[in-house]
Structures are given as structure tokens and as C-alpha cells.
Amino acid sequence: xxxxxxxxxxxxxxxxxxxxxxxxxxxxxxxxxxxxxxxxxxxxxxxxxxxxxxxxxxxxxxxxxxxxxxxxxxxxxxxxxxxxxxxxxxxxxxxxxxxxxxxxxxxxxxxxxx
Amino acid sequence: xxxxxxxxxxxxxxxxxxxxxxxxxxxxxxxxxxxxxxxxxxxxxxxxxxxxxxxxxxxxxxxxxxxxxxxxxxxxxxxxxxxxxxxxxxxxxxxxxxxxxxxxxxxxxxxxxx
DNA sequence: TACCGTTATGATCAAACTGCAAAACGACTG
DNA sequence: CAGTCGTTTTGCAGTTTGATCATAACGGTA
Numbered sequence: 532x533x534x535x536x537x538x539x540x541x542x543x544x545x546x547x548x549x550x551x552x553x554x555x556x557x558x559x560x561x562x563x564x565x566x567x568x569x570x571x572x573x574x575x576x577x578x579x580x581x582x583x584x585x586x587x588x589x590x591x592x593x594x595x596x597x598x599x600x601x602x603x604x605x606x607x608x609x610x611x612x613x614x615x616x617x618x619x620x621x622x623x624x625x626x627x628x629x630x631x632x633x634x635x636x637x638x639x640x641x642x643x644x645x
Numbered sequence: 646x647x648x649x650x651x652x653x654x655x656x657x658x659x660x661x662x663x664x665x666x667x668x669x670x671x672x673x674x675x676x677x678x679x680x681x682x683x684x685x686x687x688x689x690x691x692x693x694x695x696x697x698x699x700x701x702x703x704x705x706x707x708x709x710x711x712x713x714x715x716x717x718x719x720x721x722x723x724x725x726x727x728x729x730x731x732x733x734x735x736x737x738x739x740x741x742x743x744x745x746x747x748x749x750x751x752x753x754x755x756x757x758x759x
Numbered sequence: 760t761a762c763c764g765t766t767a768t769g770a771t772c773a774a775a776c777t778g779c780a781a782a783a784c785g786a787c788t789g
Numbered sequence: 790c791a792g793t794c795g796t797t798t799t800g801c802a803g804t805t806t807g808a809t810c811a812t813a814a815c816g817g818t819a
Contacts, residue, residue: 536665538741541655542749544757551650570796579777584798601797604785608795627652627756634748635656642741643658684765693809698767715766718816722764 538639542628551593556586557624560617563599567610594620652753656742665707670700671738674731677713681724708734 543553550556555576562572573583591598598617603609613621657667664670669690676686687697705712712731717723727735 536658536660538656538658542652544650544652544753546650568796580797581778581799582776602785603783603797605796606786606788606794608786609784609797610795611797623756627752638741639658642737682765694766695768695810696808699807716816717766717814719765720763720817720819722817723766723815724764725766 536643538635540631540635542631544624544627546593549589549593550586551590552620552624554624554628556590557621559583559586560598560613560621563611564613564618567612569599569601569611650757652749654745654749656745658738658741660707663703663707664700665704666734666738668738668742670704671735673697673700674712674727674735677725678727678732681726683713683715683725 541554544551559572559576562575563569566572566575569583569587570580573580576583587599594616596616597614598620599611600614601609601611655668658665673686673690676689677683680686680689683697683701684694687694690697701713708730710730711728712734713725714728715723715725
């Protein structure tokens with residue numbers, strides 16, 4: 532009966548109702564770090580640029596710190612880099628969420644195996 | 646810096662993209678069991694009747710089983726009860742998600758304490 | 760037979776999201 | 790020194806999803 536039933540878990544951190552960090556947002560930050568561009572990162576995450584921008588700024592407002600340093604113009608048109616605070620945040624979140632998928636899988640199997 | 650930052654976790658189970666179970670939906674089922682009425686349960690969960698009804702039927706379709714037995718008309722206007730399958734589902738989900746909040750709290754403290 | 764409260768569904772409306780587009784910007788090129 | 794280029798932002802219309810309002814069906818009871 533549990534055939535093709537798949538468990539899901541979502542972890543995030545809020546400050547007064549605003550999302551400060553989540554798995555998806557950490558992946559977005561990592562994509563920005565990898566590509567050096569919000570535009571490319573948004574394409575990689577398969578969302579419009581506007582969505583990526585909004586999420587980043589919601590995080591920055593919730594945390595009260597700058598996470599992405601953007602420079603506009605120049606030969607390459609501009610780009611974005613992560614601040615040290617953002618890299619620290621990524622490390623903390625990874626520590627926070629490490630192995631959670633496996634835990635959920637184990638619990639699911641224990642509760643729903645027949 | 647982690648002052649007023651609160652961690653959250655959401656657990657749910659899907660079958661081909663449709664939500665079969667979640668914490669909120671289990672609470673809805675329990676409200677139906679307690680009140681004997683979808684209408685009252687919806688008010689208790691602070692959602693319109695239609696929303697509660699839609700969630701229940703999405704669960705039933707995803708699981709391929711009846712969860713709520715409703716009878717319409719009568720002196721009391723009608724009512725709804727949980728099927729044994731629904732009560733079994735509640736027990737399994739509670740076993741699945743028991744203590745998860747505490748685990749998240751511990752992990753949050755370990756990762757974000759300064 | 761009329762009433763009552765609940766189930767169930769049709770119709771309407773608001774909000775969120777998406778995609779398109781334009782303005783600002785600054786290093787590099789010719 | 791003006792022009793080009795690609796990126797960052799922000800504005801705007803179209804669409805779609807989901808919530809809210811309103812209505813029909815139902816069957817014991819008085």
C-alpha cells in the first residue's frame with residue numbers, strides 16, 4: 532500500500548514570519564557563488580530572475596545582513612558574489628540539515644512498511 | 646545573531662505529486678473525529694469548508710482509500726466520521742513524525758549557537 | 760409537509776506568479 | 790570620446806492558482 536508513496540521534508544528558519552534560510556535558498560546562494568551571476572543562477576534554479584532576487588532580499592531583510600554583493604555595469608555587464616556572511620550561513624545550514632533526508636527515509640520505512 | 650530566529654520543519658508524503666498526508670491534514674482528520682462534522686472541523690482549523698473538503702479528497706485520491714464517511718440529511722443535518730483506515734493513517738503518521746520538532750531544535754542550536 | 764443543519768458543488772473574486780520589457784550602469788572597444 | 794555589451798533592477802500586463810461567496814441536495818424530526 533505504501534508503493535510509490537514518497538516522504539518529503541522541508542527545513543527552514545524564520546524571523547518574525549519572514550523566511551531567513553531554507554534548503555532551496557541555500558541552493559540558490561550556491562548557484563550564485565558558482566556562476567557569479569544572479570541571472571545565470573536563476574536559470575539554473577529554473578525560476579524567473581525576479582523570484583531569485585525577491586528571495587535573496589527577503590533573506591537579507593530577515594537576517595539584517597548583506598548576503599550578495601552585486602556590481603552593475605562593466606565589460607562583463609556586472610555580476611554578483613557572496614559575502615563571507617553568506618558563506619558562513621551556508622555552512623551553518625548544511626550542518627543544520629545534514630542527513631535529514633536519510634532520517635526521514637528511515638522513519639518512513641519504520642512507520643509505513645507493512 | 647540567532648536571536649528570535651526560529652527553525653521550522655514540515656513533513657508530508659506524496660503519491661505522484663499529490664499530497665497524501667501532512668501534519669496539517671492529520672490535525673484536520675483529528676478535528677473531524679473530535680467534532681463529527683467537516684464544517685465544525687474546518688472552523689476549528691480556521692479554513693473554509695471547501696478547503697477542508699478539497700484536502701480530504703486529495704488525500705483519498707492519492708491513497709486510493711476512503712478516509713471520511715459522511716452521511717447527509719437527518720435531524721442533525723448530517724455528519725462525518727473517520728474510517729478505520731484514516732485512524733490507522735493517523736497512527737502511522739504520528740509514529741513517522743514523533744519527536745521531529747525536538748530533533749530540529751537540537752540541530753538548530755548546534756549549528757547556529759555562537 | 761415544512762424545518763433544520765450538514766454535505767457537496769457551481770460561480771465569482773482576489774492574490775500570487777510568470778513572462779516581457781525597459782532603464783541604469785560602467786568597463787572595454789574602436 | 791561615443792558606442793557596445795551583458796547584468797542588475799524595476800514596471801507592467803496576462804495568466805493561473807487558490808480562496809470566498811452562494812446555492813442545491815439530503816433526510817430525520819416535529
